[in-house]
Amino acid sequence: MNTDINKFIANVLGRDYSKANQMLESIIQDKLSKRIKESAKVITTNEFLKTKKQQKNNK
Amino acid sequence: MDIKAILQEKFKEHLSESSLNDITHAFDLAVQEKAQGLNEQFVAEQQAEAATLIENRANELASLQVSAALLRVDEDHSVKLEQLLEAIDKDHCDKLQQLVETVDRDHTTKLENVLRAIDDRHSSMLEQVVSKYETALQEEAVQYKDKLVAEVSNYLELYLDKIVPANQINEAVENIQARRIIDQIRELVSIDERFINSEIKEALVDGKKTIDSLRKELNEVVATNSDLSLKLEGVESALLLENKTKELPEGTKRYVKRLLKGKSVDYIKENYQYVVEMFEKETRLQEDLHKDEVVSQRLVESVIDRPELEYSSINEDIVPSFNTQQASGVTEYLSEMKRMSTRYSSRK
Numbered sequence: 001m002n003t004d005i006n007k008f009i010a011n012v013l014g015r016d017y018s019k020a021n022q023m024l025e026s027i028i029q030d031k032l033s034k035r036i037k038e039s040a041k042v043i044t045t046n047e048f049l050k051t052k053k054q055q056k057n058n059k
Numbered sequence: 060m061d062i063k064a065i066l067q068e069k070f071k072e073h074l075s076e077s078s079l080n081d082i083t084h085a086f087d088l089a090v091q092e093k094a095q096g097l098n099e100q101f102v103a104e105q106q107a108e109a110a111t112l113i114e115n116r117a118n119e120l121a122s123l124q125v126s127a128a129l130l131r132v133d134e135d136h137s138v139k140l141e142q143l144l145e146a147i148d149k150d151h152c153d154k155l156q157q158l159v160e161t162v163d164r165d166h167t168t169k170l171e172n173v174l175r176a177i178d179d180r181h182s183s184m185l186e187q188v189v190s191k192y193e194t195a196l197q198e199e200a201v202q203y204k205d206k207l208v209a210e211v212s213n214y215l216e217l218y219l220d221k222i223v224p225a226n227q228i229n230e231a232v233e234n235i236q237a238r239r240i241i242d243q244i245r246e247l248v249s250i251d252e253r254f255i256n257s258e259i260k261e262a263l264v265d266g267k268k269t270i271d272s273l274r275k276e277l278n279e280v281v282a283t284n285s286d287l288s289l290k291l292e293g294v295e296s297a298l299l300l301e302n303k304t305k306e307l308p309e310g311t312k313r314y315v316k317r318l319l320k321g322k323s324v325d326y327i328k329e330n331y332q333y334v335v336e337m338f339e340k341e342t343r344l345q346e347d348l349h350k351d352e353v354v355s356q357r358l359v360e361s362v363i364d365r366p367e368l369e370y371s372s373i374n375e376d377i378v379p380s381f382n383t384q385q386a387s388g389v390t391e392y393l394s395e396m397k398r399m400s401t402r403y404s405s406r407k
Contacts, residue, residue: 005208031219032228039225039232049284050277 004030062086209329296324303331314338 004027011020063083066074074082248259300319304312318334319327 002208002212005211006204009204009207009211027215028219031215032223035219035223035225035228036232039229040236042229049280050273053276053280054273 292323293321296322296327299324299327303327307335310342311335311338 004023008020008023008027011017011023063079066079066082070079297320300316304315307315315331315334315338319331322330
């Protein structure tokens with residue numbers, strides 16, 4: 001992530017705005033995918049709890 | 060005619076022979092004297108004339124000889140002078156050439172020494188500049204780059220929080236997951252939508268009810284879990300904040316706690332040092348500002364015979380520009396942190 005931000009800053013300083021835009025898109029995609037993965041992880045945890053609850057009920 | 064004969068003829072009766080002889084003698088003497096005088100005078104005149112002529116001639120000759128001699132001397136002197144001038148010129152040229160060569164050599168040596176000294180000095184200065192530049196590049200630039208990257212990353216996180224809230228992401232993920240589950244159920248049951256009849260619908264409705272009830276229980280458990288997690292996180296963050304701030308001065312401690320209270324552990328770890336540095340910087344700025352104000356007040360109140368308007372105008376000109384330039388970054392950061400804290404509190 002930091003490498004991408006470094007490249008983004010370097011492209012902005014070098015006035016290569018198309019590449020800077022690409023890098024910014026990549027950074028935002030990374031950040032969003034990270035958030036989505038975290039969110040999915042929470043849901044997976046919820047499912048795990050649900051399974052546990054079911055097992056408890058079955059017992 | 061003889062004078063004696065004349066006298067005898069004229070004064071024959073009156074004069075004796077002796078008188079006549081005397082007179083004749085006297086006359087002859089007188090004539091002779093006169094003749095001698097005239098002769099002498101003539102001779103003298105002739106001599107004078109001759110002498111004048113001779114003198115003139117001699118003068119002319121002398122002048123001619125002098126002219127000739129002068130011409131000869133002039134020519135001789137001209138030749139000698141030319142030779143002398145040529146010799147002097149040649150000598151001076153040689154000496155000048157030698158002098159120029161000597162001066163050139165001396166200047167070349169001195170210039171080489173000066174150039175060498177300047178080269179050495181500039182090389183040493185350049186080495187110092189290079190070392191300082193490398194130090195700045197390796198340490199300060201890296202530090203600044205890391206700070207800039209962290210700030211850009213934080214800004215993007217905040218922007219994404221604002222544009223794409225977490226609850227929307229959770230909702231989208233839940234929708235996708237629910238759709239997947241439904242697809243899996245369809246595959247498991249091997250039912251196409253065209254063949255769904257009332258029994259299957261009833262079974263599906265029962266299943267959905269069961270799923271809803273289970274989901275409700277799950278939500279309760281998740282809520283409990285999230286509450287517990289939040290409490291745990293709050294306790295951890297409070298403990299971490301307390302551990303970190305226990306050795307700080309009271310003012311810094313209060314400031315840091317006010318800003319970082321209720322934040323996550325990662326957030327505190329990431330921003331603690333920065334907040335402390337910002338507080339110290341702000342405190343220093345405030346102290347400088349107070350010092351400037353006190354100094355300006357003293358200057359205004361003193362009895363110095365100066366126009367009062369100059370100090371006030373100078374202070375008004377200098378102090379605000381200094382504050383705005385130095386404190387702009389701090390205020391931006393603090394305002395951003397306040398926004399974040401309000402957002403976190405609202406999310407809770």
